[in-house]
Amino acid sequence: MDGYAFLFYSSLITIAVSGLLIVLGILFVKFGYKDYHKRSMLTAFILALIFVVLYLVKSSLYSPQKYSGNYRGIYLFILWSHTLLATVNFPMAIVTIYLAFKERFDRHKRIAPYTAAVWIYVALTGWLIRAFLV
């Protein structure tokens, strides 16, 4: 496997597992497993950070792929909404985690569904963007 393939597949895996752990973390808290919820969400956060590092390394070493198919409008909408929400997701995640550690669970519960929804959207569209480029 060459360097590009390694960065490509490892970034796809990290973003997918991160998104799945968010879904799992929601299920854990709904069924009362608060400790598993915490572990799941923190692992999702670490994986998202690893994804960003892999993405930045890939972008600095290789030129970006261009989409030249028939669905350019849809592709650009997905790409821009993904990029924008991925950027917004970072401070949202920090605040959500901070409130949990401070045990301000009333506020944690208020913001957390938005953080989770944005996170899942970013993970799904991350995959969609790759699907457009194959």
Ligand code: HEM
């Ligand atoms: C970005 C990461 C996180 C997300 C997206 C998230 C998401 C959520 C969601 C959706 C709920 C359920 C809200 C509801 O039922 O209305 C929740 C509740 C909860 N979360 Fe998190 N969470 C995160 C991180 C954490 C961490 C790190 C901890 C522990 C240190 C934690 C502890 C809790 C607890 C204890 C509850 C239940 C509160 C209660 O029922 O009173 N969460 N979280």
